[in-house]
Amino acid sequence: MTSIALYRRYRPQSFEDVLGQEHVTETLQTSIREGRIGHAYLFSGSRGTGKTSTARILAKALNCEKGPTPNPCNVCDTCVAITEGSSLDVIEIDAASHGGVDDVRELRENALLAPAIARKKIYIVDEAHMVSTQGWNAFLKTVEEPPEHVIFVFATTEPHRVLPTILSRCQRFDFRRISSATIAEHLARVAKEEGIEADEGALQLIARSAEGGVRDALSTLDQLAAAGSVTVQDAARLLGSSTGDLMFEFADALATGDTGAAVQRIAQLVEEGHDLRVFARQVVEHLRALLLTKHVAEPGDLIDATDETRARLAAQADGFSGAKLLHALRAFVDAMSEMRQQAAPRLSVELAVVRVTMPEADDSAASAIARIERLERVLEVQRSGEQPPPAATKAPAPEPVAKPEPTPSKSTKRAKTTTKPAAEKAEEKKAPPEPNTAAGLVDLEMVRRSWPVVLEEVRQKSRKLHALLGDAGVQSFDGRVITVEVRFAIHGDMVTEQKNAALIADAVQSVFGISPVVRAVVSARAEEPAEGLDAIDDTSADPLDVLKSGFGDDIVEE
Ligand SMILES: Nc1ncnc2c1ncn2[C@@H]1O[C@H](COP(=O)(O)OP(=O)(O)O)[C@@H](O)[C@H]1O
Ligand SMILES: [Mg+2]
Numbered sequence: 001m002t003s004i005a006l007y008r009r010y011r012p013q014s015f016e017d018v019l020g021q022e023h024v025t026e027t028l029q030t031s032i033r034e035g036r037i038g039h040a041y042l043f044s045g046s047r048g049t050g051k052t053s054t055a056r057i058l059a060k061a062l063n064c065e066k067g068p069t070p071n072p073c074n075v076c077d078t079c080v081a082i083t084e085g086s087s088l089d090v091i092e093i094d095a096a097s098h099g100g101v102d103d104v105r106e107l108r109e110n111a112l113l114a115p116a117i118a119r120k121k122i123y124i125v126d127e128a129h130m131v132s133t134q135g136w137n138a139f140l141k142t143v144e145e146p147p148e149h150v151i152f153v154f155a156t157t158e159p160h161r162v163l164p165t166i167l168s169r170c171q172r173f174d175f176r177r178i179s180s181a182t183i184a185e186h187l188a189r190v191a192k193e194e195g196i197e198a199d200e201g202a203l204q205l206i207a208r209s210a211e212g213g214v215r216d217a218l219s220t221l222d223q224l225a226a227a228g229s230v231t232v233q234d235a236a237r238l239l240g241s242s243t244g245d246l247m248f249e250f251a252d253a254l255a256t257g258d259t260g261a262a263v264q265r266i267a268q269l270v271e272e273g274h275d276l277r278v279f280a281r282q283v284v285e286h287l288r289a290l291l292l293t294k295h296v297a298e299p300g301d302l303i304d305a306t307d308e309t310r311a312r313l314a315a316q317a318d319g320f321s322g323a324k325l326l327h328a329l330r331a332f333v334d335a336m337s338e339m340r341q342q343a344a345p346r347l348s349v350e351l352a353v354v355r356v357t358m359p360e361a362d363d364s365a366a367s368a369i370a371r372i373e374r375l376e377r378v379l380e381v382q383r384s385g386e387q388p389p390p391a392a393t394k395a396p397a398p399e400p401v402a403k404p405e406p407t408p409s410k411s412t413k414r415a416k417t418t419t420k421p422a423a424e425k426a427e428e429k430k431a432p433p434e435p436n437t438a439a440g441l442v443d444l445e446m447v448r449r450s451w452p453v454v455l456e457e458v459r460q461k462s463r464k465l466h467a468l469l470g471d472a473g474v475q476s477f478d479g480r481v482i483t484v485e486v487r488f489a490i491h492g493d494m495v496t497e498q499k500n501a502a503l504i505a506d507a508v509q510s511v512f513g514i515s516p517v518v519r520a521v522v523s524a525r526a527e528e529p530a531e532g533l534d535a536i537d538d539t540s541a542d543p544l545d546v547l548k549s550g551f552g553d554d555i556v557e558e
């Protein structure tokens with residue numbers, strides 16, 4: 001093998017060689033055939049998708065001695081000079097290093113001169129988003145009224161950073177990511193030609209991790225080939241798991257509420273020296289793609305992804321409710337902006353994870369999302385015409401004293417005394433609670449899980465009552481009566497005072513859509529933690545220890 005990198009050696013030299021961009025190349029060929037050539041083009045797309053190659057082919061097509069032609073000959077002096085990069089009339093500028101105003105001024109003057117040999121003078125401005133604002137302003141006049149012999153091709157990975165007045169004067173072509181099947185085929189062809197022995201599986205792995213970029217795929221093949229043969233094991237070792245896979249795994253953890261897996265992943269990234277700011281942005285991008293996939297029928301160019309990735313996105317989006325996705329996106333956008341302001345990126349990302357995977361721990365958006373999700377369930381039941389079971393038949397209303405909690409290990413020492421259910425009496429004087437569609441759908445477990453959300457609702461109304469409830473958990477719920485477990489009898493009396501019981505019932509109503517009767521029991525195990533925090537206590541991975549301290553203890557006395 002020679003030492004020229006594969007990706008340079010296999011640069012497409014005719015429009016037909018450009019993989020996966022037929023929507024661009026065929027349009028260009030037609031306009032050349034019909035003599036309708038623009039003065040300014042914008043080629044946008046991620047790296048290694050063929051922008052520069054296509055710009056050079058266009059230059060050849062226009063300047064070929066046998067042209068202008070949609071099929072440049074590649075053998076005439078002009079074509080050869082362009083291929084070799086020695087043509088005086090095809091000028092490539094890297095805006096990353098030459099995007100300043102002086103560079104552009106020089107270019108502008110130069111552009112006025114007629115081409116040296118060829119028909120057209122073609123400026124290929126690479127990384128066009130790096131042109132400075134002043135640079136663009138210097139460009140503007142030339143792009144607005146270009147000399148007859150001048151054509152500009154601006155290539156960029158970030159079209160939104162190109163000055164809008166320039167954009168509006170360009171004919172725009174969006175280069176797509178190339179499917180991994182196409183890339184794998186291409187790699188196989190190159191390997192064969194180069195006499196590189198390569199497993200098909202390895203090539204597929206390389207193609208997939210290139211995420212639509214041919215250049216990266218060829219570079220990886222190059223690297224592996226230099227080390228000997230190209231096997232699946234070698235490829236896997238070199239590539240690790242790609243960013244794409246990582247994002248899918250991470251989002252899976254968010255979807256299933258696997259706090260441990262998500263936080264572990266963050267720990268691993270930190271250990272490997274990744275920039276969590278970059279990670280957070282990638283997560284936001286991934287969630288955005290999921291959201292668009294879920295809600296937009298034909299997202300098209302709104303999502304920058306290969307077809308396989310789109311299919312994976314669709315499958316993953318199914319695992320999220322719309323509300324949860326939106327909530328997750330919010331959480332990570334917040335994390336990003338937090339990170340911009342202060343210096344604890346890890347904590348910001350971990351907090352975002354907890355907000356998403358334990359909505360109960362989040363006091364704002366979560367209560368909304370919990371409500372929406374429950375509402376969605378209620379609506380679903382109504383739509384399917386299924387009658388939710390009447391609340392009363394779900395479980396007989398237990399007398400807290402007579403029937404302690406069924407959990408064997410805890411039940412024996414659980415309830416000691418019952419305070420008189422004053423609220424119940426008050427409640428019963430009113431009309432019986434109207435048959436409630438939501439009631440049959442809400443069970444003890446659900447109430448416990450979202451109890452912190454209820455407490456937060458209470459806090460909004462009365463800090464005193466919130467403080468009083470403190471770490472009170474839910475002892476039982478039968479669809480109608482909710483029994484709160486408090487530490488001291490006096491607290492129980494206060495909780496069931498009519499005013500307070502009504503406040504709690506309202507909070508439950510706003511979260512679950514049901515209006516329960518509130519009772520209280522005094523806990524026999526005052527030293528044990530409240531129910532709401534159990535979920536957090538279960539995971540004692542140390543990052544969570546840090547996080548834990550941020551929740552639950554924000555009681556402020558009035
Ligand atoms: N669409 C494509 N078809 C075939 N090869 C490609 C394609 N896109 C990129 N390549 C490979 O990657 C190299 C760099 O491509 P280039 O056109 O410079 O990409 P870009 O300008 O979009 O970053 C090419 O020399 C070629 O080997
Ligand atoms: Mg390029």
Ligand SMILES: [Zn+2]
Nearest residue numbers: 064073076079
């Ligand atoms: Zn030619």
